[in-house]
Amino acid sequence: ELSPFMKSLGLKYPIFQGGMAWVADGKLAAAVSNAGGLGIIGAGNAPGSAMAEEIKIAKSLTDRPFGVNVMLLSPHVEEVVKVILENKDNITLVTTGAGNPSTYLKQFKEANIKVIPVVGSVALAKMMERVGADAVVAEGMESGGHIGRLTTMALVPQVVDAVNIPVIAAGGIGDGRGMAAAFMLGAQGVQMGTRFLVAEESKVHPVYKKAVLKAKDIDTMVTGDFAGHPSRVIKNKMARNYINLEKAEAAKDNPDYSALEELGNGSLRRAVQDGDAKTGAYMAGEISGLVKKEQPAAEILHDVYEQADKLMGGDK
Numbered sequence: 001e002l003s004p005f006m007k008s009l010g011l012k013y014p015i016f017q018g019g020m021a022w023v024a025d026g027k028l029a030a031a032v033s034n035a036g037g038l039g040i041i042g043a044g045n046a047p048g049s050a051m052a053e054e055i056k057i058a059k060s061l062t063d064r065p066f067g068v069n070v071m072l073l074s075p076h077v078e079e080v081v082k083v084i085l086e087n088k089d090n091i092t093l094v095t096t097g098a099g100n101p102s103t104y105l106k107q108f109k110e111a112n113i114k115v116i117p118v119v120g121s122v123a124l125a126k127m128m129e130r131v132g133a134d135a136v137v138a139e140g141m142e143s144g145g146h147i148g149r150l151t152t153m154a155l156v157p158q159v160v161d162a163v164n165i166p167v168i169a170a171g172g173i174g175d176g177r178g179m180a181a182a183f184m185l186g187a188q189g190v191q192m193g194t195r196f197l198v199a200e201e202s203k204v205h206p207v208y209k210k211a212v213l214k215a216k217d218i219d220t221m222v223t224g225d226f227a228g229h230p231s232r233v234i235k236n237k238m239a240r241n242y243i244n245l246e247k248a249e250a251a252k253d254n255p256d257y258s259a260l261e262e263l264g265n266g267s268l269r270r271a272v273q274d275g276d277a278k279t280g281a282y283m284a285g286e287i288s289g290l291v292k293k294e295q296p297a298a299e300i301l302h303d304v305y306e307q308a309d310k311l312m313g314g315d316k
C-alpha cells in the first residue's frame, strides 16, 4: 500500500532511483519512471545547459513523473537551479545532496516543485523540515559516493522519530529485504543507487559495471575521510593510490590535500565514460556484493517491490 505522499507523487512503486552524478541521465530516469518508479536526473557537476538537455530527453521518453538531483557542491549549482525552475512544469521534485539546500528551497516551493533533501543526520533532517522540505531521504554511509557518518539501520528510525515529514531510506538497499526492513524502520519509500548503476539503461562503462557486479561484500572503501569529502568507492588502483597519499599527508604537521583534489577531479567521469581503473573512482555502495546481474530498470523495480510485498504480508 502506497503512503498518501507516495500516491501524491503518482508512483506505482515507492522506489526512487538515486540521482547519481554522471550516471543518472534522462534515459535512465525515463526508464525508471516509465516502469512506475521515480526516475531522477543527476546534475552532478554538470553545467545548466547539460541539465536542460537531459530534462528534454527525459520529457521526450516519458509522461510519468521524474525528478532532478542538485549536487550542492557543484560550481554550476546556481544555473542548474535556474534550469530546473524554467522546466518546473515537467519536474515533479528535486532531491539535493552533499550540502544544505536552504537557500534554494523558497524558489522551488514557489514553483510548486517538491524538495526532498538527502540528509545524513537528525540535525540536518530537522533543519530541512523547519525550512519547508516536503520529505527527506535519510541516507546511510553504506551508500556509494559522498557519504555521511551514520548507518542506514541507525539513521532511519532516529530521523523518523525526529520529523513529521515522510522519510525515504537510502544506503545499502538492493533488494526487497532491504525495502521491507526500511519500511519496518518507518520509511515510506526507498532510494537505490548501486542497483540502478548497473541497470541495462545505465550508460556506465562496462568495465565499471563489471567491477560492481563482481564485487564482494568487503570490496568498497572510503576515500577522502581526511581530505574532506568522504566518498565510498569500489577498491581499485585509483582508490588505493588516493588512500596512500591521503594517509601520508594526514601524518604531516600541516597536511596539504590540494594534490589529492587534483586526483579526485574528473575521477567519476573517467570511471563512467572510460571505465578507467587507474584514475577513475568507481563510486558504488556496500550492497554491490548483493548486486550480481545487469537488468532492465523495470525488472529491478518489479523484483524489489514483489519481494518486499511478499515479506510484508502481500496485497498491500
Ligand SMILES: O=C(O)COc1ccc(-c2c[nH]c(CNC(=O)Nc3ncc(Sc4ccccn4)s3)n2)cc1
Pocket: 021, 044, 071, 073, 096, 097, 098, 099, 100, 118, 119, 120, 124, 139, 144, 145, 146, 147, 148, 229, 230, 231, 283
Ligand atoms: O552542510 C551541511 O550542513 C549539510 O552537509 C551535508 C553533508 C553530506 C550530505 C550528504 C551525504 N550524502 C549525500 C547524498 N549523496 C551524495 O551526494 N552522493 C554523492 N556522490 C558523489 C557525488 S559528487 C561528489 C561531491 C563531493 C565529493 C565527492 N563526490 S555527491 N548528501 C548532505 C549534507
